[in-house]
Amino acid sequence: MLKDYLIIADDFTGSNDTGVQLANLGVPVRVEFSVSQLQHGSTVLDTETRNDSTAVATTKMTTILSQIPWGHFSEVIKKVDSTLRGNISAEIRALTEYYQPDIVAFAPALPDQDRTVINGILRVSGKRAMKTDFSKDPVKPIVTDQVTTLLQQAFPNKTINHYTLKQIRASGFTVGAAKYCSFDSENNQDLTRVVTALRRTGKKVLWVGSSGLTTALLMESFDVKPALALIGSVSEVTRVQLHVAESNGVHLVNIPIYEVYANQSYTPYVDEALAAFSEGRDVILMSSASYQRSELDKTISILAEHQLTDDKINELTQAVLSGICRKVLQRIQVSGLFVSGGETAKGFLRIGKASGAKVLDEIAPGIPLLEVVHGDFAGMRVITKAGAFGSKNLIVYAFKKLKSRCAQSVQAVTSQED
Incomplete structure (x- = not known):
């Protein structure tokens, strides 16, 4: 009602x-x-x-x-x-x-x-x-x-x-x-x-x-589900956006890529995200290098010791982030996904076996709202941005837009039931 x-x-x-x-x-x-x-x-x-x-x-x-x-x-x-x-x-x-x-x-x-x-x-x-x-x-x-x-x-x-x-x-x-x-x-x-x-x-x-x-x-x-973000960009713009989101109560799951490479386990990061979701909090999955500049140098230094080139480190980062995101989304429902970094977005779509994405809207200049086509996450709404795009409040704003779209869907279903 x-x-x-x-x-x-x-x-x-x-x-x-x-x-x-x-x-x-x-x-x-x-x-x-x-x-x-x-x-x-x-x-x-x-x-x-x-x-x-x-x-x-x-x-x-x-x-x-x-x-x-x-x-x-x-x-x-x-x-x-x-x-x-x-x-x-x-x-x-x-x-x-x-x-x-x-x-x-x-x-x-x-x-x-x-x-x-x-x-x-x-x-x-x-x-x-x-x-x-x-x-x-x-x-x-x-x-x-x-x-x-x-x-x-x-x-x-x-x-x-x-x-x-x-x-x-x-x-x-x-x-x-x-x-x-x-x-x-x-x-x-x-x-x-x-x-x-x-x-x-x-x-x-x-x-x-x-x-x-x-x-x-x-x-x-409206019982709107929390939103999820996947951040692979290491731009300063994205770093500021992450800190603003954190100050607004968003839970950040910090993922040191070199530790995942050493331990070969996604479990701690998946469990941390699920615990935050159980409290009704929005969650960001991010590489530690996205949050802190010194972590980028540390990641490159440690993984170079394992003979990983810059290209291989980038591939590893996208695989880890997408893999953890996939495991989280297999366990919970979200109102939508925000992704920063073009390669990160493509990695998520690839691991989810999507055939493409339908463009729905533009929530801010150069920031599109998409809908995943086919694959494991068909129908999911996704907002993507290039690393250096957007105001400092963009992640918080994007989460609000995703939840608004989610609530409208709930509203439509409820109206039909009434």
Whole structure:
């Protein structure tokens, strides 16, 4: 059964950047300016209260919320600005009064834009938000970067429970009996853990956050599988992309080619990847030389002692990476595969006995989305790139695109079943 989502945002651009998260997953969604236009189906309601005074925003929200047909929607999300501008406390309080949730969950981080919450403090590109230009906004400056303060202002006589990164990342993380909760989040994996813990309560949740929380919620709702990457490129561009992906919670399986050559075993690397997948994490299989420049020199030096030429080392690298990838894919399902390095991509297709690939789209300049034709992985969606292509966030972005395509397929199947 498909869910209908109601997202309540305080400005038009915020409405759009959150609504598009549903559209990316194949969910039809409208942005409406009037509560009178609310019908069945997923909707973003733009209240245009971002720059109002607190008193005016409260009056507007009360009028709007009293008219909402709450029974039409299975999930309600309060979209807030990722830098904490606006009348957040007043709007959460009003929304809670009308929606009557069991839990108010406040997780405003947007890791894809380097907006994180650490120890309860919102940081923008590593700097406390109160020390950025957002605190000097001429129309609506932020008044605090402490997420617990905003919840305490909304619910002054209630206990506020804040969950740190250490708690969120602990095995078996739960929120217990808490009703008013805020959460640290440094990467998308943290937001996923938050959503999973809240879902397990079985309670009615008011989700409060930026588009990052909405994406995590949707991915969990659609049971989207993690994504896999295969990296053989040793370019500096790829190296930066790997470090950014790691900082976003992606698990990197570091594969020293010289060790595989000596031990003749793929097992430790396959097991490591499968363990990360079991935690719901995206995974990158990579040569150690892709992650660290010194490893490239070490690989060449060690393997040269075994009389392997540069060409043979390259062939060995592609065989090892493709072989490990094949064994992983024989054990688990993924939303898709990202491959960096033309020879690495060709090696994967060759070992999977593919006859070719169908070009579906271009997700970024020079970055195609393909579908494997025939062979062991027929139908799998694959994004490929040359080693030196793409922005520093490309791997994270590519994973998101693969998951969006995967979710659209799930959506289509579910719609047919309905």
